[in-house]
Amino acid sequence: MSVQPAAPATGVVMTLVSAPQLKTQVTHGPSGAVLPTEAPKDNGGTGGSFSPTDLVATALMSCVVTTMSIAATREGFTLGEVRATVEKRMTPPPRRIGELVLSILLPSGLAPPQREMLEKIAHECPVARSLHPDVKVTTSFTYPD
Numbered sequence: 001m002s003v004q005p006a007a008p009a010t011g012v013v014m015t016l017v018s019a020p021q022l023k024t025q026v027t028h029g030p031s032g033a034v035l036p037t038e039a040p041k042d043n044g045g046t047g048g049s050f051s052p053t054d055l056v057a058t059a060l061m062s063c064v065v066t067t068m069s070i071a072a073t074r075e076g077f078t079l080g081e082v083r084a085t086v087e088k089r090m091t092p093p094p095r096r097i098g099e100l101v102l103s104i105l106l107p108s109g110l111a112p113p114q115r116e117m118l119e120k121i122a123h124e125c126p127v128a129r130s131l132h133p134d135v136k137v138t139t140s141f142t143y144p145d
Contacts, residue, residue: 012028012029012030013029014027014028014029015027015029021038021045021046022038022039022043022044022045023036023037023038023045023049024036024038035050035055036049036050037049037050037051037055038050039051040053043095053090053097056088056097056100056131057086057087057088057097057100058086059127060086060102060125060127060128060131061084061085061086061102063125063126063127063128064084064102064104064122064125064127064128064139065104067121067122067124067125068082068118068121068122069082071118071121072114072118075114075117077114079106079107079118080107081107082104082106082107083104083105084102084103084104084105085102085103086100086102087100087101088100096134096135097135098134098135098136099135099136099137099138100131100135100136100137100138101138102137102138102139102140103139103140103142104122104139104140104141104142105142105144106118106141106143107144108143108144108145109145110143115141115143118141119141122139123137123139
């Protein structure tokens with residue numbers, strides 16, 4: 001059985017299929033890319049894939065880096081390679097994401113005004129703006145100069 005909801009003119013449709021053992025498969029409509037998900041180990045899963053809350057943390061990290069790169073291009077400079085990690089910290093029951101700790105390593109050679117602009121952009125990416133205010137986001141930036 002296929003469920004294909006109507007997408008708004010600017011929307012993107014993803015389709016989810018539930019499988020046994022607390023697993024799902026999400027298909028990205030436009031590309032057909034498939035992403036498996038699973039309940040986390042501490043909630044009955046095997047830890048063999050991203051959990052839904054892992055995807056929230058990953059979405060934030062990816063959005064921050066992508067948005068910074070878009071802004072750099074718009075401002076006329078190439079950002080280069082950025083490395084980032086995110087740590088997801090859950091609250092005690094009832095479970096929810098309590099904090100996302102994001103560490104971003106930016107390339108050397110960025111001028112202070114570029115750094116300031118990139119850090120501002122990082123805090124204003126669409127995913128960051130979409131998170132509930134109760135989710136604490138701690139972000140650190142490292143510049144290897």
